[in-house]
Amino acid sequence: MNISPAWRPLRRTLLALSGDISGAFGDLGTLLPYVIAAIGLGGLAPGPLFLGFAAGYLLVALLYRVPIAVQPMKALGAVVITGGLTASETALAGATIGLVLLALAATPLLGRAARALPQSVVTGLQAGLGLMLASLALEMMASNWWLAMPAMALLSLSWVWPRGPWALMLILAAVWLAPGDAQPLAASASTLDEGVSLSAVASGVLAQLPLTLVNAVVVAAAVAHSLFPASTSRVSERRLAASSGLLNLLLAPLGAMPMCHGAGGMAAHYRFGARSWIAPVTIAVACALAALQGEAVIAWLAAIPVPLVGALLAFAGLELIMGKRLFDARPDCRPVIAVTAVATFFGSALIGLATGLASEQLRRHLVRRRARGVPHDRG
Template identity: 45%
Template sequence: MGSTGMQGSNGHKRSAGKNLIHELSGALGDIGTLLPLSLGAIGVAGLAPVPVLLGFAVFYIATGLYYRLPVPVQPMKAVAALLLTTQVSAQSLIASGVLIGAILLLLGSTGWINRAARLVPGSVLSGLQLGLGLLLASMSLELMATSLPLGLVILALLAITLKLFPSWPAALLGLALAMVLGALLGSPGLPLPADPAIFSMPQLPSMDEWQQGFSILVLPQLALTITNAIVLTALVVGDYFGDQSHRVSPARLSVTTGLANLFLVPFGALPMCHGAGGVAAHYRFGARTGLAPVLLGTGLLLIAFVPGGLSFIAAVPAAGLGALLMVAAVELGLTKRLWVAKPSCWPVIGITALVTFWADPFFGFLAGVASETFRAAWVRGRISGAHQD
């Protein structure tokens, strides 16, 4: 907690001009997650682009104003992945967002989510973070593979800038260079819908679509949201910002996520959540206050309404986004908590991370709890045997 928390508080001592530049750079830190999934849902699944962008814009601005820290907003990953790979109707998507929103609002408003968070062992949380970091790194490599030379150049630029010139806005520099190199090399961007100006009001779901939304989308997403978007997000924000993070509790994250999905998804937004990886990304690229989410939300508003805005972000090379995402993956997975863990906790961390990577965070969580239970019993047995001797 110590070093990162100190860095977070020192961020407020920057001059106003430098602070704005770093907040803007930090605001762009998580677009490696935000853009591929949201534009994929628009381009592949055919969602209307304006409501999707407006949903992220409203939630980002509200998040920045409420938490006053760089708390991220991301597409719900399981929902987005299933939307891109299965035949799910727009109405079933609405049903899933409303159902997830109602469940999270209940868990947060009753405080049940806080009780659940306190029961999760630290070794399991470290393993979940490592596993999610590996998942993000895997997604990053897929994006970088679309134009590997460009991806490696941008990744090298980001690494050098963050290591040798930490006061420079690394994400801004990386994004600008990626767009220049992408234009020169003809590197592929992200897909766009045939008519990016479409704005359509979705119809209400039928009973079958409520059932489809619950069985196909809600069940796999809920576990991921509770572990990564709520429990781990609160933990990572606490690591970075210490006492400043008192507002960012699992209960409040659950409530804000629930409200956003209840009120925005019915109007065409993609189901959204917070995310531990996004916190790491925003922080790593310079964000220290709620200004970063507000800036990104404002930018998304402009993109939604200014002619040609969607074409502009789709022109960002996918390989450049992958490089940004790789930095976030390393920041999330290789935490200080991982290095100071007791040797007896390493197997638990490893099992949790591997199952999270190969299956999903929910099964990783179950495997971690089971292995931690075994580890704790083994440690107690050794202590008891030592006392008997």
């Protein structure tokens, strides 16, 4: 069907808006499991928690003007969920990480260290984190493949029409499938009369900080430069560290969950159509509305079928695994990428980083031996 030239700008605008609104909800596969567990098991209050994410996405819209993700900190979140930190300790740990990130962002050392990392190692870290997300997604979908497979089929249309409303359609289906008789969850602990264990706070900070620096700063900047080339001047390692630090320093003491800019979440937003500031504003409004509902919204979120959340998470993992740099890499860099990805998947981002750097040094040594004095690149 031919479209009149006069209508083409409107059509492009509507397609862009559809993609941004759909992509705004693309990272719920990462967000929902941690949020539900942090409130139900970690004793965090739903109002301040959702307001924290709303403020984070508004800051992203103003500062970066592209859909940079705002995610729960994974390692620290796991400690919170398993009862390792009380709500007061979570607040102190988040503020402490915020101070450290702001201090690092204030010096040029962070940017220099990030630029010194070989691209082969960064690509391997990105792929390894994608494998971790995909593995978790498979576990979530395995609980009911009859729901998971239609969800995957719907979301796979994003490969044909990247800016279609596929993630939004899945969320609407989840609303329809959620039972209507779910009861609100009660927080498991009071945030008013808890003591603070400095050793527990220190362990949580030490567990989280390396992961944040690698995934939410270095890899996140690399993913942003790949997906949004026009935003390269705005999205840097130092700015990502600074915005993460500011969010945690100001909002964690008020009851927000410790947050960072995850590479996987960015890939999820992009995969389902998010391209502009409209996407972070959309999810910010949704989080603000959720905060107004209090504990009632958690009961609804907990009722969403897990396989549907897993399907969203699976596509976030695939977007990271199949990054552009993976296909553009030189043949001799691909073993380094593979080793780094496997070490990240079976170990952690920190283990993957160390293994990748060692593998890259071995690659360079072999290149020098084969081509005496011939210049080589960073992979």
